[in-house]
Amino acid sequence: MHFSSKLIENAVNEVAKLPGIGRKTALRLVLHLLKEDNGTTTDLTEALTRLRQDITYCRQCHNISDHEICAICANPRRDQHTVCVIEDMRDVMAIENTSQYHGLYHVLGGVISPMEGVGPNDLHVASLVRRVTEHDVREVILALSPTMEGDTTAYYVTKKLREARTGNPLRISTIARGVPIGGNLEYADEITLGRSILARTNASE
Amino acid sequence: MHFSSKLIENAVNEVAKLPGIGRKTALRLVLHLLKEDNGTTTDLTEALTRLRQDITYCRQCHNISDHEICAICANPRRDQHTVCVIEDMRDVMAIENTSQYHGLYHVLGGVISPMEGVGPNDLHVASLVRRVTEHDVREVILALSPTMEGDTTAYYVTKKLREARTGNPLRISTIARGVPIGGNLEYADEITLGRSILARTNASE
Structure with missing residues (x-):
């Protein structure tokens, strides 16, 4: 040009x-x-x-915020015992839009990706472990991308949480994976379809 | 959001x-x-x-330029008798990339579009007419988009040039329209194909 x-x-x-x-x-x-x-x-x-x-970030969940503690963390009506771990702010917005989640968040700031030079220490994992050990967190929901990087990160975070947690039992869960609602079965890829059969749930009566 | x-x-x-x-x-x-x-x-x-x-614009052709007269207008090796009328700077770049044109340009700054509130007075038509009457311009090539707005603008510019020009004859031409080279005939739209039959040229021998 x-x-x-x-x-x-x-x-x-x-x-x-x-x-x-x-x-x-x-x-x-x-x-x-x-x-x-x-x-x-x-x-x-x-x-x-x-x-x-x-720009400032919430001291507790690392989400972008205009205050030291973001509106979600500061809201007393949100479930303080559940923390959803996501990659970035867009995921918070996506989950908030569903109106199905009432707990808190923890923004990792990315996923482990050796290709892009992102290692575990570049993510907010240590502060998550601290949050879980110091506060009465009962469940951590991992809502990371269903990619290799997301899975690696989920594995790493789970390991760190299991190592650190000594007191009350902590539930660590992953968001459900399967065929998208409204999607046509024949268009689902084989891995998703295969997993959705293995991870089938009981039909509602 | x-x-x-x-x-x-x-x-x-x-x-x-x-x-x-x-x-x-x-x-x-x-x-x-x-x-x-x-x-x-x-x-x-x-x-x-x-x-x-x-940002500054060439005083002569209204193209974006860092100098008062742009590099094309200032180049003595370009054909000073031919002026190609285009909509904006991107068209200059596109035509320059073909290496097929060695004349000068005149940037209109848009096309007449009542929908977008662009009238004839918003375009550099008056300065084109002045250029053509004051300098020894022998051909004006209209290279506007083959849309309704482009055609309206071409008609308007032609009329103004014909009204103003009194001395030597001025050739006013339009770039050829037809099926794109490398394109498949069956994918050409009806209007283009129809016009390309009416405006057929002699086959090279």
């Missing part, structure tokens, strides 16, 4: 660094900003700058 | 204003910036801010 302006080229290069945005899309976005008035660019850059500079 | 932080919500709102970026993608991009170190966000926002503040 040959640009008639260094300023454009530089802007396109920076925008194209974002995940899933190629150079053609980056150019389209940059030209859009040029067509709109100055305020659009200012609002965008200020929002991003403020976010990056002022 | 319910966010745990106003900063995130604000950033997602701003990013989602970009064309073709929905709120889910915006959230993914924003979380990416949070994972990367501070420099990524600074580089991005600075590139956009500088672009928006310092």
Whole structure:
């Protein structure tokens, strides 16, 4: 791509660094900003700058929050004995949208992935272990992605929790895996379908 | 979408204003910036801010340029008698990539589109007419999108040029329309195929 302006080229290069945005899309976005008035660019850059500079994380669950303790952790009506372990904030939002969960969360900040250079120490596992040992947590629900990385992380977290926990019994569970509701059986992949047969549950009467 | 932080919500709102970026993608991009170190966000926002503040346009052809006259207009080896009229800078890049055109350009800055509130006066038509009357331009090639808006704009530009031009004859041409090379005939739409039969050219011998 040959640009008639260094300023454009530089802007396109920076925008194209974002995940899933190629150079053609980056150019389209940059030209859009040029067509709109100055305020659009200012609002965008200020929002991003403020976010990056002022962002804080909940001291307890590591979720992104404007306060030291996030709204979920601070809510006395949530079940303080259940902690759901997820990868990032998007998973919190997805689970909150189901309205089926009323416990607390613990954001790991990723999954173990040697390919991407993410090791166990890059995740918030130690603080999870501390939370479980110091507070009256009775169940930890692992809600990680059903991928190799997610499974490895789940195994590691389980091991660490089992090693640390000495007092009351702790239930460690994993969210159910199987054919998606509304999905057509013939389109389910073999591994999912095979597992969903092995992990069958009693039919409701 | 319910966010745990106003900063995130604000950033997602701003990013989602970009064309073709929905709120889910915006959230993914924003979380990416949070994972990367501070420099990524600074580089991005600075590139956009500088672009928006310092951008200049070629005085002659209105293409984006770092100088008062762009590199194409300033190049003495380009054919000064031919001007290709296009919508925006991306079209210049696309035509330059073909290496088939050696004349100059004139960037209209859009096409007439009552739906989007773009009228003839929002485009650089007057300066095109001035260029054609004041300089020794012998051919104007209209390379606008083959859409209703593009055709309307081409009609308007042609009319204005014909009205203004009094001296030497001016050739006004349109880029060829027909079935794309490498395309399969059966997949061409009816209008394109019909037109390509009417506008057939002599077979090369």
